[in-house]
Amino acid sequence: MNAETTATLIDNVDTYMTQLGQAARAAATTLRRTDTRTKNAALQAIARQLDAARSEVKLANQHDLERGRANGLDDAMLDRLALTDVRIDAMIAGLHQVAALPDPVGEIDGLKSLPSGIQLGHMRVPLGVIGIIYESRPNVTMEAASLCLKSGNACILRGGSEASESNAALASCITRGLSEAGVDVTAAQVVATTDRAAVGRLITMPEYVDVIIPRGGKSLIERISSEARVPVIKHLDGICHVYIDASADLDMAEAIAVNAKTHRYGVCNAMETLLVDASIAERILPRLAAAYAGHGVEMRGCERARAVVANMLPASEEDWQTEYLAPILAIRVVDGIDDAMAHIDRYSSRHTDAIVTNDYRLARRFVAEVDSSSVMVNASTRFADGFEYGLGAEIGISTDRLHVRGPVGLEGLTTRKYVVFGEGQIRQ
Amino acid sequence: MNAETTATLIDNVDTYMTQLGQAARAAATTLRRTDTRTKNAALQAIARQLDAARSEVKLANQHDLERGRANGLDDAMLDRLALTDVRIDAMIAGLHQVAALPDPVGEIDGLKSLPSGIQLGHMRVPLGVIGIIYESRPNVTMEAASLCLKSGNACILRGGSEASESNAALASCITRGLSEAGVDVTAAQVVATTDRAAVGRLITMPEYVDVIIPRGGKSLIERISSEARVPVIKHLDGICHVYIDASADLDMAEAIAVNAKTHRYGVCNAMETLLVDASIAERILPRLAAAYAGHGVEMRGCERARAVVANMLPASEEDWQTEYLAPILAIRVVDGIDDAMAHIDRYSSRHTDAIVTNDYRLARRFVAEVDSSSVMVNASTRFADGFEYGLGAEIGISTDRLHVRGPVGLEGLTTRKYVVFGEGQIRQ
Incomplete structure (x- = not known):
């Protein structure tokens, strides 16, 4: 491939990722206004779509497995990659479990009256747009999408290239489920290119992505942390x-x-x-x-x-x-x-x-x-x-210090804003 | 100045900043184990030292003001730079106010028993080492040091070059107060060089600094955010x-x-x-x-x-x-x-x-x-x-999404770890 072709490809990936980012940002705006019932309906619709698409998903997974074998993946990697009926059942059960969890969004705590007469509280709200970068297990696609959706966040999911067909098939289920429930289909998007430049762009567009969660080996996570221009919630060693x-x-x-x-x-x-x-x-x-x-x-x-x-x-x-x-x-x-x-x-x-x-x-x-x-x-x-720990689900374990430490569930995917209720108070 | 001399200077600044970082990291380890009474005693000792050093502080400030006038600072900037007795009184009062605030460190919330029999809670702990970069107001030196100290964090303070002598004089008061109370004197360090390379190093040593808080104009904050290799808690516009x-x-x-x-x-x-x-x-x-x-x-x-x-x-x-x-x-x-x-x-x-x-x-x-x-x-x-908002003090207002949004007080300078109390429970 000559330099000119490469440059054109990278330009395209950049444009493509920018489009995903813009769509995710727009979806995040509607998603943070979406009520619990609608989010749960979307999770259940995705579960139904996945159940209905078993053969489609397994066929896509077969292609990934065949390519993986041809590329010399070892047995452990092939096992992580495989989507059996048992694993599809687990993904469906997981979607229903996330739907059953309490919605953290909108919770107000610490509401108190202050000397000025204003009433002040802390309201839990979504982070916005979450970029998730992971490796071979395609189940992560469903887990991550469901947790982001329930916590009111739009997400951009970038799985491993070895699972690309499986992830595309799962993405179709997600899109159909979101559409069925009347939720913006760009609320959860799976990156449809295996070009590595997509990751480089995903982690450097703070205007569209609020936080990156990398899941995988230490070298992947270290590289992403050092190159990201967006906050990263990460897990490194467990010593x-x-x-x-x-x-x-x-x-x-x-x-x-x-x-x-x-x-x-x-x-x-x-x-x-x-x-x-x-x-x-x-x-x-x-x-x-x-x-x-x-x-x-x-x-x-x-x-x-x-x-x-x-x-x-x-x-x-x-x-x-x-x-x-x-x-x-x-x-x-x-x-x-x-x-x-x-x-x-x-x-x-x-x-x-x-x-x-x-x-x-x-x-x-x-x-x-x-x-x-x-x-x-x-x-x-x-x-x-x-x-x-009773979080109901986990998107990872943070070994960072800021924002969230330890197992990260729905609450870790939210942040808090101040809300003030007054009766006409002004500063003296 | 020829290129060789510059290079030597920058090398020295890097070494110097690394030393500050190592000392701060060591201080953070003892500081998170320091009890409330000792931290309050240190705040009160710093207040006494500042009161005793009024003439020294005002003389240093006079030198800054004279240099500022010679360098053509406008009246508004000179006013921000000036340390009058009224402002010194305000700093002393501020130190006593921070001493009187409740200590957030060690607070455990949400303690509950889980089905496995373990008891789980969330304990508030210091962030670690905080780097604060600010501009002309030397009062920020005291405000920032006191809030970091009370919340159990070591800090490295980098003020504006126009306030360098004032900040050095205040740093002496801090050092004497820490020493008097038996607290590691490197718990709060003021960067003693006006070389800009010091900032570049401060924001790119995640091994020694856990978070950067820039205070100042938008261009300073944007530059720091884009160059930092450490999480930044920042305030941009207020539209x-x-x-x-x-x-x-x-x-x-x-x-x-x-x-x-x-x-x-x-x-x-x-x-x-x-x-x-x-x-x-x-x-x-x-x-x-x-x-x-x-x-x-x-x-x-x-x-x-x-x-x-x-x-x-x-x-x-x-x-x-x-x-x-x-x-x-x-x-x-x-x-x-x-x-x-x-x-x-x-x-x-x-x-x-x-x-x-x-x-x-x-x-x-x-x-x-x-x-x-x-x-x-x-x-x-x-x-x-x-x-x-009743936070008692404020180190800034965050317009970021992660970790803390809005006015940042002592709690925003802490994070939470999980604590588990068991009676011998093991995973089945």
Whole structure:
């Protein structure tokens, strides 16, 4: 392809993305005025359209799978890409679940009368236009569209190129459902080009897009964050810790430390490093080592941990910095809570960290002082999840500091404006 | 200055800013663990130090004023720059006021038990390190430092070069006060170079700075927003509207429309465009025109407004887009609330917009549908202010959508993390 052709293509992608942006901005204006009943009707209509389009969706998915196989995608990637009837059922159920959730938009809290006589409150309103960039799982198309729609936001969805036909088929269901319910069909748009320039444009048009939510691998998210000219709500690492304090109930500590590591390995809220107070290392580490060995978890310990349990590999500096997402665990013996919190301060990705303790003051200190999006006492890090937190649904887990930290549900997709009710008050 | 010397200087500024950043990051870690009593003691100590250093501060300010006069600063700028005893008293009073405000850090809300047995709540915590970039008023140094300190944030303050000696003198008071109270002296640092490269570095070190708050003219803020690699909480225009509906009480409408325009001209929450429903234009516009004429306000009207009040200048497209900050008012006659909201949607800077009405349904629609940081019924736009809203203090007014909209007080300088209290729960 010569330079001139490339330039023409990029120009077209820019124009195309600008059109999507303009349409999304217009849709956002009507969507924030759309009542709950209409939004729910649209979600249910999309569910019906998806049910009616099963064969169409599965055929499109077959094409993606065939192309993926031809392109050498591995089994795990092909599995994430596949849309079976079970997964279509789950998407339909998900749409109905989102329809059943309370609508956060319009909620007013803190309404109070002020000395001037005005009454002031805080009203929850949509963010506006949300751009979502994700990778191979086409189910994300439905999840993201439904959460944005329910929270009154227009969205522009950019899925992975390997799922392009599946996403286009799902986009048709969304469009038909929106149309059936009388909602602007540009309320949820799927980017119909696999050209990478589309992402570059999507993240640099603040006039049309209010926030970007990238979902996927760390390199994708880092690249988007550094290039975006729009606020980004992102999730980077999940290097989660459990600290077992000297006062911990050892049965409880074992149950939590085993669950946090072995319940699922490839998830961001799995424990990656276990910290054990020196005074109980000899009592708890052998029990834990036996339990981990039973689960096939490879242990990598500091020198003091290895002095207690001989069959551990040595942990290096790199281990403290690694999100394994695998049956591997780093173990360090520490001297009390200050030492534990210093380790967490230095190495935690500020996602989720837990203490197991029966000491009231240490529990309070850990909760107050550990600076992570979820801080837990006597519970498994695996609870850091939108469903477990009762959000009803989750668009991701934010490891950012501003706007929203931790699991992001409908509320995280909204913002608040001030509302003032007066009776003719003026400033004196 | 040759190129080599410049390069050396810039290198030094980068190193210097990096050192400030590292020190601020370390201070933020201790500051978020500092209790309310200590933070208040530090605020009071800074107030005492400032009181004791009056002559030192005024001498430094004299040097700034002399340099400013020599550099041709106009009277308004020199006035903003001046630190009189009255202004020093106001800064001291401000420090005591911030000390008296409730500490938002550590507040837990929404604590509830979930089906798994865990108890989940949302705890308010500091943002971390805040970079504040401002222009000529040296009082901002104290205001910003006190609000950041009370909310548990470390801050790096970069004031205008014209106020450099004043800011350095105030910085000494801050340092002495922090030290006296046993708080890390790098909790609040004033950038001690006027080199512009310092700003460039400050806004591009996300490893040390969590958020940037620029205060000043629109061009400064736009430049910082477009170049920052850190989230920015910003205030751009204040193009505020008042819409007088057909059902409005005319006395109330007149009082609000006059107050919103004439109470102060150079402020962001002043009305810049008045919208009047066509059905009452003939009754309200002549009264308003007489009142505005009495205040010396220049009126620029649409054709329909000028058909009612002859002595208006014609308004152009540009008038609807202008934040006058002056005794000038654009006036447009509209056909009902939809027409008014369409105008607001198109031209409002989404700062503050108000309706004057006695119609229940229209009041509800306006509040729900107008997308501005403050939306008012029957009150002057001039109420959009941190003090009037009971925040106790204000670091600015955000016209952004994420994190915080409208007046930003202590709460806007914090974020929330999840806290989980368990009794040994694990994921099943």
